[in-house]
Amino acid sequence: MAAKGFTKFIIVLTTVSAAVMELVDTSIVNVALSDMAGSLGVSIEDISWVITSYAIANVIIIPLTGFLAEYFGRKNYYIVSMIIFTLASYMCAESNSLIEIIIWRFVQGVGGGALLSTSQAILFDAFEVKDRPIASGLFGMGLVLGPTLGPTIGGYIIENFSWPLIFMINLPIGIVATILTFTYIDKKPGEGKNKANIHIDYTGIGLLAVGIGCLQYVLERGQSDDWFSNDAIKVCSVLAAVGLIGFIAYELRVKNPAVNLRVLGNRNLVFTTIFTFVVGLGLYTSVFVYPVLAQRVLGFSAYETGLSLLPPTLIGVIMFPVVGRIMAKGVSAIPFVIAGFFLFGAYAWLSAKVSPDVGRWDFFFPLALRAFGISMVQLPLINQAVAGLQPKDYPAGIALNNMIRQLGGAFGIAMSNTYIAHTYAQHRSDLVANAAQGAANFTNQTNAIAQGLVARTGADITSATHTAQAIISANIDKQAYYLSYLDTFRLVALFFILVIPLVAFLRTRKTSPTDQAAAAKAMQEAH
Incomplete structure (x- = not known):
């Protein structure tokens, strides 16, 4: 009551x-x-x-x-x-x-x-x-x-x-x-x-814990542990594969599964999980990449970075109850999903165009687009996850949807770590090559910095030259990271734009307020 x-x-x-x-x-x-x-x-x-x-x-x-x-x-x-x-x-x-x-x-x-x-x-x-x-x-x-x-x-x-x-x-x-x-x-x-x-599905729970736990470990630690050159990553990859395959096979066969995978026979749920995966990827990747870019390249403090995130997010937060009220009237989820994905894609694309001398508030508009985009897809995707399912299957559909969002986030962070490392190496190589090709400019810049150090600190010219070269190398590193972060934003934008045509496979009938409420109610069992 x-x-x-x-x-x-x-x-x-x-x-x-x-x-x-x-x-x-x-x-x-x-x-x-x-x-x-x-x-x-x-x-x-x-x-x-x-x-x-x-x-x-x-x-x-x-x-x-x-x-x-x-x-x-x-x-x-x-x-x-x-x-x-x-x-x-x-x-x-x-x-x-x-x-x-x-x-x-x-x-x-x-x-x-x-x-x-x-x-x-x-x-x-x-x-x-x-x-x-x-x-x-x-x-x-x-x-x-x-x-x-x-x-x-x-x-x-x-x-x-x-x-x-x-x-x-x-x-x-x-x-x-x-x-x-x-x-x-x-x-x-x-x-x-x-x-x-209540039947306790010990086998299913155990296989889920091994499969999902090991997969999460591989995604979280893969880049820092050099992926498959690390024995722990190899072992966990095998365990993740065995655990997940065993979990799927067992849960489809057992009468009272811990997680009802049979609901994935519904086409609408399958395509909704794809959208949910991308939402998790975008949300977690943006929360990971933007703070690192702000602090490592743009020179923001941790507190300044947090403050730059807060106001645009608060504006987007206002949209959540608004979307809830509109959908309570039976409005279709599809327009919200399309608009939300376009807005998030626009955020990522605009973020990929920032200059290295931007201020804290220059990110306000792109981050506001991100907040609006996320607020417009969360509830609609929840409702789409259960459209076409029987009420008794709502909890299972929502549970799978939520788990996919988490895995999308883990995949996004792992992907961004790997992609940044790869593109950083490529950009640094290009920048160093360009510096070597313009040797005269490189030499002039080194001499100018060295002479400035001698004048300010009284250091000898040899040590000042070494320091100048280290400064230039650090600047090259910074520029390479900057370019790699922008590349990552572009990659995220690509994910969001490419999946939009898949809305054609979603169930598009207008749902009644009772259907919307029933979908929301399902979350109390599954979320």
């Missing part, structure tokens, strides 16, 4: 805040890696495991949350997940070694993945059936706001405090949210009382 008045407000506040808290933690550590590495005495490559371990836990738990909530009872599962996330956050802040923080980040990811999924289910139950697309819009605001707030908050903390605080800020939110959940959120009738009738 839908909530009313103050109780409804508390449920909205609690669930959206909990979801944003979890999503903030997916990106907040990105700007703190250097400080964490120095504090724990490890390399950047080693400390990046705090990102990998969290992502692996997330992608394993997401497709299982519907089953776990049904087995343990949704309210109980939500409270326990919140406690796990909050406690793990505290332990991450208190960690004194790399192994310790990696373990606790994995535990945090287990709690966080469930926290995000169940928050949405509880939020939807607070609304009448006809208003659930609006609830989806409210939740969509958090989906975009969380990853954007992460770098901003993280940058501010790193510049003014120390890295453990990026985990400690979860404690008051987690404690208050737990108390509010216990007090104001009711159990569903019969919740958690049918364990005897």
